[in-house]
Amino acid sequence: MTKDVYHGPLEKINDCCWRIPKSYKPGMRVDGLIYANDELIEAIKADQAPEQVANVAFLPGIQHASLAMPDIHWGYGFCIGGVCATDPNEGGVISPGGVGYDINCGVRLVRSNLFYQDVKPRLKPLVEEMFRRVPTGVGREGKYHFDPKELKRLMADGPGRLVERGLATPGDIDHTEARGRLDGAEPENVSERALERGKNQCGTLGSGNHFMEVQVVDAVFDDEAAAAMGLEKDMVCVMIHSGSRGLGYQVCDDALKLLRGVPEKYGITLPDRQLACAPVESPEGRHYLGAMRAAANYAWCNRQLLMWQAREAFESVFGEPWQGLRMNLVYDVAHNIAKFEEHAVGGKSRRVWVHRKGATRAFPPGHPEVPDVYRRIGQPVIIPGDMGRASWVLAGQEGSMEQTFGTACHGAGRVMSRTAAVKHAQGRRIDQELERKGIIARARSWKGLAEEQPDAYKDVNLVVDVVHRAGLAKKVARMRPIGVIKG
């Protein structure tokens, strides 16, 4: 498959939403809906992402529509930025491709009582210290080692397990989506190969688009919500983006192998093999769900241990315990996951499997799954942008429940392929360009930094603007990066 322009139908519904009618392809069970403005939709049409939105509409049991957020880009099978909810009572399926290889890839935001003027003189040593302490890049192992028995406990219980080892606090758990633990995890469904890949990788960042950033709050848009999150202008924060490392990748890979021939067995016709799926209520579906939940819990442990190492780096540079620096977790959100949630569909309340592939849960004020401290303002939605411009924190709004199964975007979304980004960076030193803008960046690989340069991404401000105007989540604060470590 090549990077062809999308030539299919796209009907403008309003300034924030476009439709691919289900009449586009025989086999589509629902419409496709893409959230975008006039400018973003032009970039979205440049590759096959809209075609993938249409393909997802083939999945049995899909409800309402095959949805895509404004940061949508071409993935494999599902587009990245895609949302799909299936009802098990209508033969609904679970699809590992709708979660992705990096199960529970996600983001967390940590605040502090440090301000830009406190950190600026020590920024370089701080970034160096983070880069020295936090394992980044290909093949780097962590300092935390877990034997298979302990690994399985982490997969069953999530980061709550790390509290007793002194590597997490109850406050950290309270501020993690699902409290860092999906019920029904079956560590026994996780293969030996996955355990082998995961045993030394918990607490490692990885490579690709994963990062740890020091950021500064440069604008506050909602005072009440920002105050509830402990954020104010010029405050220094840390944002962490990583997932379930090799363990999760292997769980997805094992599931896709197990699903060879399974769609045919259940009479399911698919336009792309990477959409392989099984009915939720089938042995194959249940097996994947148990393993996926275990990998998700492992991912929350990974981000917890990454945060712990960031706190240690700050302690070392600023000579004060992290508790004194008030480095509290604002929130942790998953953006590659499938969850069984209650939503209103056609006026009726139903339990559906919501697949979020590069999309973030954005529950509104009052939702019982939102922690008490955020119940009035809505769930924090953390949106990483790129390493040169901005990242955002939003708060989920009622519109997400009405339109997108409680979901908003997950990032800026790529606009340039990796190969094009490397060509674009020829002869340039991305790290030096960033330093001239006051951003200290450290990476293991020049190519990695070139592929992830700011120009490779859409403008996150445009993406967030669509989500805000569509009523899915409201703007709370914008952060700008000042320190970046990558693989």
Next chain:
Amino acid sequence: MRETFEHTADLGLRVVAPDLDTLFAEAAQGLTSMIVANLDQVQLVREVAFRVPGTARDELLFDWLNEILYAFESGHLLLARFDVNVGDTGLEATAQGEPLDFDRHQLEHEVKAITYHGLKVEECDGGWLAEVIVDI
């Protein structure tokens, strides 16, 4: 002939070879070259034997590349030269390389997985063509 091709978030690998054995060997080398930038610095000091069953050629390629990826992920073994024999019911191969050495090997990408998206092994003018997209 081996090249990478564009995919927005990930990387594509395209290989053309006169026969299936060379196609599979070149594809494996292409995968390692995505992980390590200086493939020529991988010394051939360790040899590993593989046996991968399968009749569908595209799935066989998928499973074969997964074995190479797993050798790196589990044992940090970088494999750089391959002798592959593709049969009707699977393949047998020997691969040579060495364990990862951070001082000599310039690492480039963490390949998360081989994907089925756009996966193909088919006959073409020059012999055989393979395309595979890997998740970065």
